[in-house]
Amino acid sequence: MANVRLENVKKVYEGGVVAVHEMSLEIQDKEFVVLVGPSGCGKSTTLRMIAGLEEISEGTLWIDGVVMNDTPPKDRDIAMVFQNYALYPHMSVYENMAFGLKLRKFPKEEIDRRVREAASILGIEEYLDRKPKALSGGQRQRVAVGRAIVRKPKVFLFDEPLSNLDAKLRVQMRTEISRLHRRLEATMIYVTHDQTEAMTMGQMIVLMKDGYVQQVDSPLTIYNKPKNKFAAGFIGSPSMNFFEGIIEKGRSLVFQEKGGGVRFTIPRTLEPRVRPSLGKDIILGLRPEHLYDPSTAPRTKAGTPWKVQVEVVEPMGNEIYLYFSTGKNKQQYVARIGAQSTPSVGKPFELMFDLSGSHFFDPETERAL
Numbered sequence: 001m002a003n004v005r006l007e008n009v010k011k012v013y014e015g016g017v018v019a020v021h022e023m024s025l026e027i028q029d030k031e032f033v034v035l036v037g038p039s040g041c042g043k044s045t046t047l048r049m050i051a052g053l054e055e056i057s058e059g060t061l062w063i064d065g066v067v068m069n070d071t072p073p074k075d076r077d078i079a080m081v082f083q084n085y086a087l088y089p090h091m092s093v094y095e096n097m098a099f100g101l102k103l104r105k106f107p108k109e110e111i112d113r114r115v116r117e118a119a120s121i122l123g124i125e126e127y128l129d130r131k132p133k134a135l136s137g138g139q140r141q142r143v144a145v146g147r148a149i150v151r152k153p154k155v156f157l158f159d160e161p162l163s164n165l166d167a168k169l170r171v172q173m174r175t176e177i178s179r180l181h182r183r184l185e186a187t188m189i190y191v192t193h194d195q196t197e198a199m200t201m202g203q204m205i206v207l208m209k210d211g212y213v214q215q216v217d218s219p220l221t222i223y224n225k226p227k228n229k230f231a232a233g234f235i236g237s238p239s240m241n242f243f244e245g246i247i248e249k250g251r252s253l254v255f256q257e258k259g260g261g262v263r264f265t266i267p268r269t270l271e272p273r274v275r276p277s278l279g280k281d282i283i284l285g286l287r288p289e290h291l292y293d294p295s296t297a298p299r300t301k302a303g304t305p306w307k308v309q310v311e312v313v314e315p316m317g318n319e320i321y322l323y324f325s326t327g328k329n330k331q332q333y334v335a336r337i338g339a340q341s342t343p344s345v346g347k348p349f350e351l352m353f354d355l356s357g358s359h360f361f362d363p364e365t366e367r368a369l
């Protein structure tokens, strides 16, 4: 298998669109890396440059220590799985999976062995004689994955492979692909716009925005220590709440939200991080799970209560998403509270803010403080 390295890789499309700015990244052998970010951030372009389907405008791409910039796709020893499966409609499942090996003049017995092995791994042995149109979306996607497996490539590339599947099947295929990664011990690079896929599948996440890498870290590190406001807001669902305010000096340091919203004492342990911002604007980030209903939350959960205005109540069964506002600015925030709580729309409701889970950001640079 192989490691993949990008050094200052840049993509400028015809017409001058810069899709990827000087991107440097090292992907280790056998690693599962997810490129994630909103639509148009340059994920697919990056993947296609690695595959050789897009020319690299500047910079260098190595696979296993060999410069690949000018190597044709078929000689890069990679296999790509696409969102739309890209199966040949007139060929059977078996023929679709065998096709790439036939082109490479593999002996018939070896092709047969590999196709049957891949079919067994993916649980599609009974469909080998069917045409793709006689398969469900999930089965087609398995065939597309099977076609990649039989090649035994150095690197697997996945471009939003689950986007066309319904929600339940997506969850199932997610775990299947993760299991496949463990079984094949291959280097895999996976593109998605879905932060849940990134969190659950990636050993490492490369978070992108506007053609720039924002953060490269393990899923939990990005979740717990986002480097900037974008990373904090993109990873996690529902998203982190951002309160715009100012740091003031009371008996200790105080966060005062703009528009007469929340006003909280900063916990002592966090003071060193916000002290340089005394008298200045700041953004306080708090994840929805750091807000509680004091009447149902366990006593151990420390926090400061505040009366908020309930805007929307979404019962999820096991918990409630409570959308609320705090002040005149009517900015909407969200809390995840226990299913036993009984908030009503339009009525005030007391919420506990556990500031020990706070993040702080500079409003200008949006960097974490």
Ligand code: ADP
Pocket (backbone or CB within 6 Å): 013, 014, 017, 018, 019, 037, 038, 039, 040, 041, 042, 043, 044, 045, 046
């Ligand atoms: P993502 O995969 O993150 O949705 P893409 O890599 O597809 O993003 O696109 C990144 C940017 O490059 C977008 O602004 C997109 O419009 C632009 N782009 C993609 N393909 C082309 C192309 N063939 N020609 C010109 N611009 C393109």
